[in-house]
Amino acid sequence: MNMFAKIKEHEQVVFCNDDLTGLKAIIAIHSTKLGPALGGCRMFPYSSEEEALEDVLRLSKGMTYKCAASDVDFGGGKAVIIGDPNKDKTPELFRAFGQFVESLNGRFYTGTDMGTTPEDFIHALKETNCIVGVDEVYGGSGDSSIPTAQGVLNGIQATNKTLTGSDDLSGKSYAIQGLGKVGYKVAERLLEEGADLYVTDINQQVIDKLLLKAKSLGALIKVLSSNEIYQANAEIFIPCAMGGIINDLTIPELTVKAIVGSANNQLLELHHGQVLKEKGILYAPDYIVNAGGLIQVADELYTPNKERVLQKTKAIYNSLLHIYDYAFAKGLTTVEAANQFCEKRIEARVRRNSFFSHMKRPKWAVRT
Numbered sequence: 001m002n003m004f005a006k007i008k009e010h011e012q013v014v015f016c017n018d019d020l021t022g023l024k025a026i027i028a029i030h031s032t033k034l035g036p037a038l039g040g041c042r043m044f045p046y047s048s049e050e051e052a053l054e055d056v057l058r059l060s061k062g063m064t065y066k067c068a069a070s071d072v073d074f075g076g077g078k079a080v081i082i083g084d085p086n087k088d089k090t091p092e093l094f095r096a097f098g099q100f101v102e103s104l105n106g107r108f109y110t111g112t113d114m115g116t117t118p119e120d121f122i123h124a125l126k127e128t129n130c131i132v133g134v135d136e137v138y139g140g141s142g143d144s145s146i147p148t149a150q151g152v153l154n155g156i157q158a159t160n161k162t163l164t165g166s167d168d169l170s171g172k173s174y175a176i177q178g179l180g181k182v183g184y185k186v187a188e189r190l191l192e193e194g195a196d197l198y199v200t201d202i203n204q205q206v207i208d209k210l211l212l213k214a215k216s217l218g219a220l221i222k223v224l225s226s227n228e229i230y231q232a233n234a235e236i237f238i239p240c241a242m243g244g245i246i247n248d249l250t251i252p253e254l255t256v257k258a259i260v261g262s263a264n265n266q267l268l269e270l271h272h273g274q275v276l277k278e279k280g281i282l283y284a285p286d287y288i289v290n291a292g293g294l295i296q297v298a299d300e301l302y303t304p305n306k307e308r309v310l311q312k313t314k315a316i317y318n319s320l321l322h323i324y325d326y327a328f329a330k331g332l333t334t335v336e337a338a339n340q341f342c343e344k345r346i347e348a349r350v351r352r353n354s355f356f357s358h359m360k361r362p363k364w365a366v367r368t
């Protein structure tokens with residue numbers, strides 16, 4: 001593999017190996033142009049190291065755009081731990097991970113993502129202060145999936161407004177892929193609003209829990225298999241599990257009018273945005289919609305304020321409407337419109353905010 005060609009868009013990639021705990025992790029820093037890199041840590045049983053590297057490179061680049069879109073003074077980074085979150089977690093493994101994060105001396109802050117929980121990072125916090133999203137009693141701002149789910153709901157409202165003229169969540173059908181930290185909260189709220197749901201998850205426990213909730217509300221849920229979810233007869237598809245699920249195989253199956261979800265990197269390739277546009281499916285760029293968690297953890301490094309986080313998260317509604325309008329006016333895909341918006345913002349701030357140009361710990365690093 002020509003490694004430098006592979007990571008040519010990234011500033012730094014760190015391979016973390018600890019024989020004692022079995023930790024195998026990769027930290028990717030895409031850009032510190034807007035500030036120290038920030039991004040969650042995913043744990044997943046990747047089938048190969050190449051697959052893990054590919055994932056962390058894509059995820060960290062997405063964080064650069066997400067930070068720019070959300071106007072927070074951070075850059076893009078992400079980490080992946082190669083392992084099964086149901087079998088391979090130990091406190092020592094997360095402590096070892098924390099030591100690698102600490103070795104970056106404030107260039108990278110991290111917290112939860114798919115396969116990890118705030119509790120996991122309490123162990124990492126013993127080794128480094130560069131951890132976000134842990135419970136309030138540990139000095140964090142709590143579960144970041146709460147604002148993420150809020151932002152997804154605001155994104156669905158903006159999409160409904162664009163499609164129908166009304167941002168009402170009720171009286172519609174939605175297909176949700178993944179009922180984890182984010183997807184479950186979105187599903188609960190939609191059920192409470194009286195929506196009909198199609199859902200899928202590989203974990204039967206979360207499905208059973210949601211079925212009980214639906215029963216108590218007298219709401220309708222149809223459980224589908226992992227493959228069937230793409231054909232669900234719903235108005236909006238809400239991906240809340242893994243990335244790359246919008247691709248050549250799945251797009252022909254989709255009958256929805258829009259896609260709005262929390263999953264990072266939903267499009268397998270950029271051109272799939274164009275394929276969706278040609279098919280008349282409105283795509284809400286993932287990093288605009290799922291920024292609620294980032295907004296909360298970024299806020300944590302100043303003086304945490306839940307009301308401010310809520311207001312900034314609700315602004316996702318207007319940001320998305322703006323991106324839809326811009327894309328329609330210019331004949332762009334929604335992803336192209338969002339990317340242009342972020343690239344202009346990064347360009348405008350690049351000189352002032354470069355981490356290296358300061359050469360001292362910046363104001364974001366309030367934890368010493």
Ligand SMILES: NC(=O)C1=CN([C@@H]2O[C@H](COP(=O)(O)OP(=O)(O)OC[C@H]3O[C@@H](n4cnc5c(N)ncnc54)[C@H](O)[C@@H]3O)[C@@H](O)[C@H]2O)C=CC1
Nearest residue numbers: 114115144145148178180181182201202241262263264293
């Ligand atoms: N937690 C957060 O605040 C944020 C999460 N995201 C993204 O949202 C997505 C979900 O994140 P979380 O809810 O935190 O993760 P999670 O790990 O809590 O939940 C993921 C759920 O998806 C299910 N799943 C995995 N593979 C599946 C498959 N093939 N078919 C159906 N279900 C499957 C899992 O069983 C689990 O219930 C990820 O892509 C993550 O990167 C993005 C921004 C913030």
Ligand SMILES: O=C(O)CCC(=O)C(=O)O
Nearest residue numbers: 039040111112144293294
């Ligand atoms: O939600 C978090 O804890 C950090 C932000 C992040 O990793 C993400 O938005 O994907």
